[in-house]
Amino acid sequence: KQHEFARLNLSYTVLSKRLLVQLVREGYVDGWDDPRMPTLAGLRRRGVPPEAIRQFIANIGVSKANSVVDVTMFNHAVREVLNKVALRRMAVMRPLKVVIENFPEGDTVMLEAVNNPEDPSAGSREVPFSREIYVERDDFMEDPPKKFFRLSPGREVRLRYAYFITCNEIIKDDAGEVIELRCTYDPATRGGDSPDGRKVKATLHWVSAAHAKTVEARIYDHLFTRPNPGSEGAVIDDINPAALEVVRDCKAEPAVAETPMGQPVQFERLGYFYPDPDGTPTAPVFNRTIGLRDS
Numbered sequence: 001k002q003h004e005f006a007r008l009n010l011s012y013t014v015l016s017k018r019l020l021v022q023l024v025r026e027g028y029v030d031g032w033d034d035p036r037m038p039t040l041a042g043l044r045r046r047g048v049p050p051e052a053i054r055q056f057i058a059n060i061g062v063s064k065a066n067s068v069v070d071v072t073m074f075n076h077a078v079r080e081v082l083n084k085v086a087l088r089r090m091a092v093m094r095p096l097k098v099v100i101e102n103f104p105e106g107d108t109v110m111l112e113a114v115n116n117p118e119d120p121s122a123g124s125r126e127v128p129f130s131r132e133i134y135v136e137r138d139d140f141m142e143d144p145p146k147k148f149f150r151l152s153p154g155r156e157v158r159l160r161y162a163y164f165i166t167c168n169e170i171i172k173d174d175a176g177e178v179i180e181l182r183c184t185y186d187p188a189t190r191g192g193d194s195p196d197g198r199k200v201k202a203t204l205h206w207v208s209a210a211h212a213k214t215v216e217a218r219i220y221d222h223l224f225t226r227p228n229p230g231s232e233g234a235v236i237d238d239i240n241p242a243a244l245e246v247v248r249d250c251k252a253e254p255a256v257a258e259t260p261m262g263q264p265v266q267f268e269r270l271g272y273f274y275p276d277p278d279g280t281p282t283a284p285v286f287n288r289t290i291g292l293r294d295s
Helices: 017-025 040-046 050-060 071-085 254-258
Strands: 087-089 095-100 108-114 124-130 132-136 156-159 164-172 178-186 213-220 244-252 265-267 271-275 285-290
Touching: 040 285, 050 071, 071 271, 071 285, 087 254, 124 132, 124 254, 213 254, 244 254
Parallel strands: 087 265, 095 178, 213 285
Antiparallel strands: 095 132, 108 124, 156 164, 164 178, 213 244, 265 271, 271 285
């Protein structure tokens, strides 16, 4: 059963300093700056902009009474700031290989992509496109329900900044798991529009397999499973075991590996991310600050 977080005391004022020390000393978190911690150091490492904290404080105002603020108010402030300053990049968390059979083998096409549609001064970048690409595994279904508009056998979709592709064949391993898709592309649809006016219902993000950089993505959730930790027992028992998911085989476009410390990025369709000090130029690490919307 999934935990519900309808309301959450953002500052965890119900938690004592002694409990926070216990979380650190007993290894429930990695330190005071662990991105799951309700500390300024934790928020900073997670990539929450100071402007968003100030905006949140201004929005809730000042009151003499203790009160609980819906966490969605804080999330809204974070997204509002990041949407204006985060560079857009493409990354695939759980890659599924796609071979575009009618694309010339060994060729590479450079496509123009905007860095931030909210900030024209951010300019654009070039994204490589090749015969083999990665898409999200969740963006494909072999036997889709009626309202699934992404990739499936015989269906045409748009690749962000690129072309229309159609899935023609599925390759499976001995266990029956889909490991590769064989598709064709329409060269006339470069940029994402069809000259004949035909429409598609889905646009997918993707990464060129030949140019992809492997990065580690850390996906954070709430530290506790209850809005008021300890209200029905020991506080430690309310720690969320799924508060951190580490994705070590995330594939990203080349520009992601060049992200400097302190620069937030939006992995398109996935959320806002922030480079972590644990990363290196050859092995980047990104913390997810927040998703694009509350689930």
